[in-house]
Amino acid sequence: MAGQLSNTEAWSLLAGSVACLGVLQNTWKSNGEPIFASLALSGIAFAMSYSFIRWTGDAFMKAGRKGKDMSKKQQIEIPEMMGLVSALVYLLALITFLPFAFKIHIVEATSGGGNKDVVVDVTQVETGRFLHRFPLEKLASYGFAYGTLATITILGIIDDTFDIRWRHKFFIPAFASLPTLGLYFVDFGVTHVVVPMALRPYVGDLVDLGSLYYLYMSAISIFCPNSINILAGINGIEVGQSVIIAILILINDGLYLLPSTPYPHPATDSHLFSLYLLLPFLGVSLALLKHNWYPAKVFVGDTYCYFAGMVFAVVGILGHFSKTLLLLFIPQIFNFIYSAPQLFHIVPCPRHRLPRFNSRTGLLEPSVATFTDEKPLKPVVGEVLKVLHKLRLLRVETNEQGAVVSTTNFTILNLWLVWRGPKREDRLAMEILAMQFLVGLAGLWVRHRLALLVFSQDNRSSIV
């Protein structure tokens, strides 16, 4: 990577940006159709991320943010932590979108946006309190969402800079989620959940979870960023899965915004909010994916993984669809549970668990943890591993005495390689992403078709 855009790239990005600016100007004139404005801004965000990732790569290397790609024949150094560029462009896009999101209300109610005819007397000028019709509850959500995402970016940088222990860094996202939880506390404060039909005779229609509900939301915001950070290690997988999850959430949003959906629907605003947050996220992520896809020219860093996961957590929490969100994280949930025996050191865990690169074939193979006398395996754990081996959930090797001497590492990437044999890096990434997409679609189907059997209403098309 020369640090420069090629001519073709430069002209395409420029042309695309100009087109997007045109759209943006039009939406502004025509009283703001925020969805088109959001799309246009996302296009510009793509172009900006794309260019800045290219231009600033050398600066990252110079500042020591670089690493070697271990799954390549020639291990050259490439810039690390480049997700920071995407995160910054994203934050910028979010703020630039603000006036478009609230355009209608500004023109109606203030003298700042376009309508200069409103009579303003001195007291109002001094205090600025006369905008009763402004949809401020959305504005506050927007601000605190921004605050959460800016905070996770800081913490991501800190994580990429300092050598933090795994058991500490696991809780990093909890700090960043505080603005969102704080907002939820003072703004919504709703900690009731709807009870499944079968349980209603016993506990009633609604149960107030109280502070447990905050623990639940906190858990969501700890889980999402970390689960993306754990499903990592091959080119394109961190950004790729984030792009897939974003697309799946957008599909779900679309179900609420289709012309066929009754309007005004109580959840319309939540899903518009989600849309506005995710479109620019897609823009900056696709630009990063282009550079991080096999063979990677940049690494994304924990900064990106945390940032991406927190975008989803914020959207799910403030959009009130955190349970649906979890249905889109099934591969991540599986990977987390599957990893647990190594994360909690029940099974010895090597420093790196990414698939092993076989430089003879150029393919990735499952990496293994070997058990020696210094790092022994408890006999009972060995027996469990052998059962898992029979269930094709692992591949173990035993010595003549029948004792387990090694096992493939406990990650979904290694398991996939056990199932499907050695693969080239991009092929593996592609298959995992396809699986993520299909599982997510199935999750959405369950959510919207089967939920009616458990709850009395689906909040999309309620039958009261």
Next chain:
Amino acid sequence: MAGQLSNTEAWSLLAGSVACLGVLQNTWKSNGEPIFASLALSGIAFAMSYSFIRWTGDAFMKAGRKGKDMSKKQQIEIPEMMGLVSALVYLLALITFLPFAFKIHIVEATSGGGNKDVVVDVTQVETGRFLHRFPLEKLASYGFAYGTLATITILGIIDDTFDIRWRHKFFIPAFASLPTLGLYFVDFGVTHVVVPMALRPYVGDLVDLGSLYYLYMSAISIFCPNSINILAGINGIEVGQSVIIAILILINDGLYLLPSTPYPHPATDSHLFSLYLLLPFLGVSLALLKHNWYPAKVFVGDTYCYFAGMVFAVVGILGHFSKTLLLLFIPQIFNFIYSAPQLFHIVPCPRHRLPRFNSRTGLLEPSVATFTDEKPLKPVVGEVLKVLHKLRLLRVETNEQGAVVSTTNFTILNLWLVWRGPKREDRLAMEILAMQFLVGLAGLWVRHRLALLVFSQDNRSSIV
């Protein structure tokens, strides 16, 4: 610095924190007296910053964040960029304060805070939109202020990490100010200013500055962080001036919140907002000052300077007293204008302009820029410098031909040393800070006594 708290420190901090927690719990029970909660939280923020600065110093050194103090006999390396700790603790404190700030409204209006008797039907649970009495306009300001301060922290880290040119970094704060300006645009949108009496016959009572007003606010948020970043270079001066400015703004806030001020006053909320933002800022800054004061054990980094300046800009803009704010920045404005000839390379500018340490006397002396044949001085500029020398605004040296061969560097610190002779580092810092305080008090006096001559009303005690 051993990286540990002494026994005395540990026990004092612990005792103080426990006391503050007690106050905090009391204010929560008694329906929240936010000012006391803010004070208690600021105490806890002080203890947290103090401890974490001590504990994490070694980690900063290990991650390469370290520098040598050039104004000491023994130039040992100490951690750099430690203002990051203060900024993070501050952000945490700001969010923790959120429920206290809005406690009254939560209990009145939601089922989340304390009053579980409110009947909530299913639609409300699904949408969470029933809090009409909630003061959401304050909540949005709070969220965007948080967003701006988190963003400036990211940009500060980037500035401390990457080698950014001065003319680029000057505009860094503009990015961070966007959340605040965006909020201002959609939320207040007031771009009228009150016209001084003398001009009213010509332009009317109010002038709508339109987009110029946003340029003005943008200039404020670029100026405040940079001006603190420029008045730097000796132990304690960056944090010290920030503490003084914060205290001066608090004094100004106090004028609006005194029992003698008519209540409800239109500016009461703005100044409470300012108070809630500044008290924890004082807490984290004093903890940093203790470690950064002569002889410094840590450096604060551009991260702190940007962060501190942006706190003031946000408070001034959202509190609608940005003109008053500038009166408290007079030494910084002077320093900026005074520095301009070197910043814009009219006069050759050495890489470092901090005062020169005389290791024989242990005192600081004005540092000089010398002019050689490679770095010549234009004759006409030389003549101007000689005039400034006569006015005691510089000290120049001339050769036999009367040509200027060197001048003291153009910073207020060097000028002070020209005026008052060589000083020990802490003595110089102390005198500059005392000057800042006195000039600021005079500024406030002008603001509240003399403003009535120019405008028809002081917004504190209006005579309509």
